[in-house]
Amino acid sequence: xxxxxxxxxxxxxxxxxxxxxxxxxxxxxxxxxxxxxxxxxxxxxxxxxxxxxxxxxxxxxxxxxxxxxxxxxxxxxxxxxxxxxxxxxxxxxxxxxxxxxxxxxxxxxxxxxxxxxxxxxxxxxxxxxxxxxxxxxxxxxxxxxxxxxxxxxxxxxxxxxxxxxxxxxxxxxxxxxxxxxxxxxxxxxxxxxxxxxxxxxxxxxxxxxxxxxxxxxxxxxxxxxxxxxxxxxxxxxxxxxxxxxxxxxxxxxxxxxxxxxxxxxxxxxxxxxxxxxxxxxxxxxxxxxxxxxxxxxxxxxxxxxxxxxxxxxxxxxxxxxxxxxxxxxxxxxxxxxxxxxxxxxxxxxxxxxxxxxxxxxxxxxxxxxxxxxxxxxxxxxxxxxxxxxxxxxxxxxxxxxxxxxxxxxxxxxxxxxxxxxxxxxxxxxxxxxxxxxxxxxxxxxxxxxxxxxxxxxxxxxxxxxxxxxxxxxxx
Ligand SMILES: Nc1ncnc2c1ncn2[C@@H]1O[C@H](COP(=O)(O)OP(=O)(O)OP(=O)(O)O)[C@@H](O)[C@H]1O
Ligand SMILES: [Mg+2]
Numbered sequence: 055x056x057x058x059x060x061x062x063x064x065x066x067x068x069x070x071x072x073x074x075x076x077x078x079x080x081x082x083x084x085x086x087x088x089x090x091x092x093x094x095x096x097x098x099x100x101x102x103x104x105x106x107x108x109x110x111x112x113x114x115x116x117x118x119x120x121x122x123x124x125x126x127x128x129x130x131x132x133x134x135x136x137x138x139x140x141x142x143x144x145x146x147x148x149x150x151x152x153x154x155x156x157x158x159x160x161x162x163x164x165x166x167x168x169x170x171x172x173x174x175x176x177x178x179x180x181x182x183x184x185x186x187x188x189x190x191x192x193x194x195x196x197x198x199x200x201x202x203x204x205x206x207x208x209x210x211x212x213x214x215x216x217x218x219x220x221x222x223x224x225x226x227x228x229x230x231x232x233x234x235x236x237x238x239x240x241x242x243x244x245x246x247x248x249x250x251x252x253x254x255x256x257x258x259x260x261x262x263x264x265x266x267x268x269x270x271x272x273x274x275x276x277x278x279x280x281x282x283x284x285x286x287x288x289x290x291x292x293x294x295x296x297x298x299x300x301x302x303x304x305x306x307x308x309x310x311x312x313x314x315x316x317x318x319x320x321x322x323x324x325x326x327x328x329x330x331x332x333x334x335x336x337x338x339x340x341x342x343x344x345x346x347x348x349x350x351x352x353x354x355x356x357x358x359x360x361x362x363x364x365x366x367x368x369x370x371x372x373x374x375x376x377x378x379x380x381x382x383x384x385x386x387x388x389x390x391x392x393x394x395x396x397x398x399x400x401x402x403x404x405x406x407x408x409x410x411x412x413x414x415x416x417x418x419x420x421x422x423x424x425x426x427x428x429x430x431x432x433x434x435x436x437x438x439x440x441x442x443x444x445x446x447x448x449x450x451x452x453x454x455x456x457x458x459x460x461x462x463x464x465x466x467x468x469x470x471x472x473x474x475x476x477x478x479x480x481x482x483x484x485x486x487x488x489x490x491x492x493x494x495x496x497x498x499x500x501x502x503x504x505x506x507x508x509x510x511x512x513x514x515x516x517x518x519x520x521x522x523x524x525x526x527x528x529x
Contacts, residue, residue, distance in 0.1 A: 070241065070249050077237040085229035089222075094176035096221050097183060100214055101166055105196040107136035108207045112143035112198055115150050126155050137213060139191070142206040143198065160191035160208065168196040183215055184222070251282045255289065262293055267304075269297050314367050321360035328353045355486050362488050366478065374415035374501050378527045381410040381458070385447055388423035392431055394445055400434050402427075403446035406458065410449060411527040418498045422506070423447070423460070425491035426517050430462035432484060433515065437465045454523045459509065461516035467508065475508060 111132050115121055129152045133141065139160070140153035164186070166179055192211040198204060258273045265271060272293040275286035331353055335346035385404050389395050394402040412419075427445060434443040445462045467475070471483035476496045482489030492506075495517075499506040504521040 070245065073244055073249070074237050074241050077240050078233045081233035081236055082229065085225075085233070089225055089229070090177050090180075091173060092225070093184070093218060093222060094173065094180040097180045097214065097218060098168070098171070098176055100217060101168055101194055102196075104136055104138070104207055104209065105168060105194055105205065108138065108141050108194070108196070108205045109199050111136060111141050111152070112150075112203070112205050115141075115143055115152060116145070116200075121150055121152060124152075129153075130155055136207060136209075138207040138209040140208045142208075143203065144206075145198065145200065145203040158191075158208075162190045163193050163208075164190055164211065165193045165195060168194065180218070183211060184218055186211065186215065188212060248282070251276070251278075251286070255282075255285060258289070266293075266296055267300055269294075272297060310367065314364065317360050317363050321357060321364065324353055324357045324360060328357065359486075359488055362490050366490050366494060372418070374418050374498070376413045376415060376502075376525075378411050379414050379416045379419065380408075381406050381412055381449075382408045384416060384420055385423055388420050389427055391420075391424050392427035394427055394431055397431070399443055400431060401442070401444045403444060405446060405448040407449060409529060410456075411529070412456070412521065413525045413527055414502055414521075415498075419502070422495040422498050422519065425495045426460040426519075429491055430460065430464065430515065432487075433464040434462055436484065440464060451523070455504075456521045456523050456526060458519040458521070459516055460519070461509075461511075461514060463514040466513065466515055472508075476506070 114132070118124060133139070133152065133154055139158045140151060143150045164182065190211040192207075192209050192214065194207040194209070196205050255273070258271065262268075262271045262273075273286060273290045275290045276283060278286070328350070331346065331349045334342060335350060337343075337346075382404065385406060386395070389402050389404070394400060427447075430445045434440060434445070440463065443463065445460070448459050448461070450457045450459070468483045471481055474480035474489070476492050477489070478493035479489045481492055496506045499519055499521070502521060502525065504519060507518050507520065509516040509518050
């Protein structure tokens, strides 16, 4: 089961570009938040400057008894120095006005009341100026230098707006420069700290997965002590483990194949020898008559051994093919094959209900019972002292499981068998045993979603085959 192979993303679709884009976006966002109040302040101080000139002019006017008598070019100079069309000075209910020699009649007038200085109205005023169309006239209202005096200036809004635009451009250029420099600096740092090592890891994983038997692809960890260093070292350990496991597995597979071939030939050769020995057994010579039966049983054993090794190789590879099977019938067959049916001394008791039908692989499940029953018979035959030897199979239910128990009243498991129970080729504790029976039985049971366990009991031996109740077919 191999998942689709991944490819390393290009430099511009991977982590790096996401990082740079995020940094720039965040910095620009911060700059906008800072920009609004600073633009509002810029506008306020610009207007304050003009207002100050207006206040000075107003003071002069206040000192002059008759404003109208002032020379025209003097008032014009006063007004142009403030950049205004007209200045109005109000005090104690009286107001004085000076304006240009050829007065301007304003179209659209907006008021900038500098007595209101909270941030929100300053920002709103700045936005209004920035996005306004051309040709508006600005009416600036501010306090004079004496108590309760008021100064008003009328002027074109254009110079203010142009200065604000120039200021915004400057801020924009500076912001972009800051964002770019920060992004590059952070990118270089992050590249060195994360992106480069992560790319190296990614590249290595991709390459190693394609050729895990190539030991030169095992990553060489750096000396870093941080999390990435740990990942590198763990990956290196994992890759070398995988490498040796794969190599070992291949060797084992090769060996297994060789054993299977040798075994196969051996069995054929032994079968020929068996035929010969059968013929030898018919000879009249008394010596031959004495030795032949032993020869025949020895050969039988050897063939049985070769056969069971071959079966082990085959049996474990096949997936169970499930079909409804009557357990009674299956057990009868297995008992017959295990030579329990019609046995001279051992009584076989099949207590499984006739109606029990399970969805199992008949051939494989038959092998499980054959092995268990054969073991029981062999154990009982090896202990002739036991009175009324008996083998029984019974069924019980527990929660979501069906338990089929194979029990005998034999001598119990020898300690040597107990230690390596269910381990192929290791579990045998009797002469001529291969140690495969229980290993195969357990493997088949597990492939059916069940478990095979040795039950704890004082006398005799009992194996419990625990199968999921979902395998049961109800009539
Ligand atoms: N019912 C039993 N009573 C006593 N001992 C048993 C019983 N069943 C198994 N054993 C012991 O467990 C060992 C392992 O059994 P297993 O079936 O795996 O191998 P085997 O019978 O020796 O060889 P094989 O079945 O491959 O021919 C046996 O050698 C035997 O000593
Ligand atoms: Mg056995």
